[in-house]
Amino acid sequence: MKRIFTEEFKVSFGRLLPFLFILIFIPLFSYLLWIVYPAKEMEILVIDKTVPTDSYREHHALFWAFDHMKIQNQAGELYDEGKDYFGFFPDKTPSYGTSKDIRQLSESELLKTASILDILYFADTYGVFEDDFKKVDSEEISKKIYGGLNRGDINLLREVAAQNKTIIAEFNTMASPTSVGIRTEFENLMGLKWTGWIARYFDEMDTTVNSDIPKWFISQYVGQHENTWVPAGPGIVFVHENGSVEAFSNGLDYFGETPKIRTQRINQHGFKLPEIVPYPDWFDIVLIERDYQVISYYDIEPSELGKEKLRNMGLPRYFPAAVIKDVGKGTFYYFAGDFSDMQNSIGSPRFTGLPMLWRGFHLVSDYTDRESFYWNYFYPLLAQILEKTYEEKQSD
Known part of the structure; x- marks a missing residue:
């Protein structure tokens, strides 16, 4: 009988061992x-x-981090991205879905919710519109189905803030379709002021090449700029809540192609983040009270012409990207960007060391790779905030 494990088999298996x-x-x-x-x-x-x-x-990436860090609720359960949130729940009905809203809580339920919370996170309050389900790019404003901050959100925010908890809010929390009155209350509670401007990078402003530029922006820009359009090439579009629009052309109004998120290597709160990260997505431009500390800021590297444009728009040279304010034993954070947005699945979170592994595969300089921003900037920032909040809870 021939030996099963021949020398040839042993050699082949030895070569396979590293791969196995x-x-x-x-x-x-x-x-x-x-x-x-x-x-x-x-x-x-x-x-x-x-x-x-x-x-x-808009919250998949958040729940990935919760799961990876094994964050559980009081019942000892991991958080479920499909049910453990307040907001809109889509379905196939004629109404497109249902909402689970803070306004549905009684006063006693709201107070109880605030008392047990460690973190209140406003991921995205923009809402859902009919065009989201019709897949139509219309020049007209689509009818809102559900969205915007409301009185229930403000009541919960006020109670959570009064109890010195951690509050995190992202881009568009206080913008359209939130009413001016509700927005003002949010701004006063958080110590922020929205300038009314939002902005976004596009890698090509030639509308015959890039179909991603919204049709409504094109029509408004042409109408406000004597029937002219911007030069081809990379650019940054600015949109004001009053309908005003502006565009910066790379090499003319600014340099460096994409907006950059800059973080000082040594910062007051000790956040360990890359010093420069390109950011091509939507961001809002806010003003902050003096008791806020800037974790990171946006730099579009404007030219002299660009600086003049910014002054005419009532905007500063730099814009806050991520800020922090200590309020008693509580902490407020605001991220002036659509940081948690993640369109693609990023796999199972239940493997130790995955973030470090993926950072090695995703270049921080590759702005076309949305996952690169997540692994190199947002996940490290979020993980450090979650860890800090947990440690403070344990020390109380």
């Missing part, structure tokens, strides 16, 4: 580490009203 180790043993070890890693108990309430599909793109 990488493909099987390392992931298995990483998963087992996640299993035995102790859970962290924190009550987190996420508000996301911009949920037209079950991809949950």
